[in-house]
Amino acid sequence: MLTAEKKPRQLGVAEKARSSDGRTRHVLKTYGPPIVLVVLAIGVWELLCRALDVPAYLWPTPSLIATTLVDNADGLASDTWVTLKEVVYGFLIAVAAGLGIGIALHLSGLLRRGVLPLLIASQSIPTVVLAPVLVLVMGFGIGPKLAIIALFCFFPICINTVDGLGSVDREYVRMMLTLDASRSAIFRRVEFPSALPSIFSGTRIAATYAAIGAVFGEWAGSEAGLGFQMLQAQGRLDTPLVFAAVLIVTLIAVAVFLLVTIVERLTIPWAKT
């Protein structure tokens, strides 16, 4: 994480002048390929469905999904709002718990030896199975959804926090000790900042789980939300609506992921590679 050797990075005048041009190229390079791929895939999908005359309840065409999305905009919007709230709150709980427990595990060797193996073992429990139990205990409200999302997302954040904090180069700690640093000064000034890249990579992984967690939570018992809507639509064989809801869930997942990435860039600009 902390490497002593880095190339000096200074922008010359000429480079600065070119940098806006360079940024456009960079954006194209980053987002161009996935966009082209998605457009191509949608095109092939549409053509295949039409050519083979696949019935809509089996596999709807992208154009039908799009019109379904527009036709059901009002209902889907309110469901999206419900699910989005669950995702955001659940994810924030997971970040807080993952960070908090990760830090506690780092600071206490006893806790780490005792709890960490249990935490790892607990990951073999399928969270999906827990969902109905949680609904029984916590009811049909937002509670069980938050719990499930938090359970889904907590682990990668926690493990990456523990790993990041533990993999700080010992030489930095020695250096800080000779500079009169207390345990807490070492934690605040060296360990925590240098663990941030690792913590963020765990958080980004967790970000992709949050939306799926919300859908599972709603499947176990709910009265609204995109997951609820999927179940309802599936029962009516309204597959285009199922796909429309899936599309929105995907977009939520991507949005949370991008949000974490943006926060990461703002928080740790020094770590950019």
Next chain:
Amino acid sequence: MAGERQLASPSAGRMSVREEDDAGIEIRGVRQTFGDVVALDGIDLSVRPHTRLGIVGPSGCGKSTLLSDIAGLLEPDEGTISIGSAETPRERLARCALMPQKDLLLPWRTALDNACLALENRGLARKAARELARPLFERFGLGEFEERTPAELSGGMRQRVAFLRTLMAEKAVFLLDEPFAALDSITRAQMQEWLLGALEEEPKTALLVTHDVDEALLLTHRVVVFSARPGRIVQSFETNFPRHVPRREIVTSPEFSALKEQALEALEC
């Protein structure tokens, strides 16, 4: 300047360090093992206050281990180390500042904020610490680099900042662990000259560990040669070169060559 910094000192503990500024280092019969490996054996050394001792020796001869022992980061298996009245590892740690081979600058802090670490660790507010560190940047030719991040500095510049960070700790004893080994030879030569100037200006009891015989002869008052593992002292000699003469003139003088040959010979056996 020193008085000013002393006034800003938040802890009473530091005052006693200041009083002990004249502390020399006494090492008696130090033996350090790691499992079955004997890293150091029967080390007796003393460094007079305000003088600099160079230690040269082959890789793995326990030079760095000795520095860790002195700094109180390690405890020797046998023998005693004292710095003035400081005998326990904790007391020694309070009196020593260590400058390692890697600059170990924190990439999220600017050069100035890196130099402020020791002051902040003692509880001084960042703003006040920055005000105290700023004049040093001017004095040591780093004036325009205060707000740069380590990634924007060259290797030599980063080592200078690391040195200022060590200096800001205001410790009586400086432990330099191959401070320039990672630099290219031209930069290293410049840095040796710079460090010599800086150390002459801020006299410290210092221990310099290096592979580089030239560096040891040039920067210190006395050089000891260590044997390969387990590290033992094979030879020791005084160096007394004029300090305000260009480096080039010193390293090409016959006296220098003679001492260098003596040291290299000791290293070979």
